[in-house]
Amino acid sequence: MRGTIFINYRKDDSSWNALALYNELQKYFPKETIFKDFNTIRPGDDFVESIQKALSHCNVLLIVMSKNWLEVKDKHGNRRLNDPDDLVRIEISTAIERNIQVIPVLFDNIPMPTSADLPENLRSLPRRQYVEIETTRFEADVKKLAEAIKELLPPDDPAIPKKEDHGNTGGHQPVQNTSNQNVQKPQHENVQNFRGNTNVPVVKPDNYLVFAIITTVLCCLPLGIVSIIHSTKVDNLWNAGQYEQAKTASNQAKQFAIYAAIAGVVVGGIYLIMVAAGAGLGGY
């Protein structure tokens, strides 16, 4: 069976974001493998059962979050997320229980919610690597996400045996094993292969090497070098499987590049003011 992607979202928070993501993902996956409104429950259905049924075909659950995701309230003024019968919550917790890969997809520059903001059965969510989608780089960000998802879906080439088929293949097994492993190798260097594993990141954090180089070569303060050092750590930590630390190093590489740039501008500015003042007072 071909893999499927489910998009989980709150209508009051992200209906347009979810729609945009749904449309954009169709560039990379056949339309019939992406489900957006699988939580449409017909009257009389037991919704827990319906969700269980829907999720039984699911390989990846994308959680679309935007500014109001945590705070959306029902008509009584209670936070939806606190309601154990909240459909969004049930979908996510069911997916977590079933070891389906869950990827939070953050829109509008929102931070990843912390465990303290989440109900009990979603507390593991912040430990998962999320993906940020920015409006200015929408297509590029979704492309990265799509590449990560491709690594999660089962190979759809019928020539390649599925994992469960191993052992029934007799003498051909070693050969087919090799081909299967080849398929499972990451096709994109930014994407880690993590099929079957539930708590691992999706996209390698940016090492900001370009900015580190710019600040090193253009600003005279050696802060840029600190940025390059953090940039070096990103790849090493990522390859060593220390994903959270890689993310931290990525942020530090970015921050030091920014510090270097600010320091360069400030020092230059102060110098120019001093020169101007000196010239105004009659010079040296």
Added chain:
Amino acid sequence: MRMYSPYLLLVLALVTGVGLLFFFNPETSFYPPCLFKKFTGLQCPGCGSARACYHLLHGNFLTAIDYNLLLTVFLPLIVMEGFSRLFFINRGTESKLRIIQNHVRPLHVLVLVLIFWILRNVPIYPFSILSSDH
């Protein structure tokens, strides 16, 4: 419009910077000096980059190399990266232009910068080529 304003600001800053560097020669005019050099007497990896940029803008490739080899090597790659980020965001071409992002390892850059930093401060002939002083 609002969502493009950071890019707009960046482009404006770039145009101003390139304009200044084109019309005013850092060797003779008001550019701020390098603090590291002022206080230590040693050159940092970025020393001479303004003068190198000035000469690159005037087509003096060899003079630019003489002022700052590192900048002259990296600038074309940086320009390509910037170009891909600003104009090819939504197309498939961007990855071909992003040579640094896709093919250069940070560790190699670090080693290169450190070696360059040390060697350009060695006042003996083959290394003194790397110096920004003349």
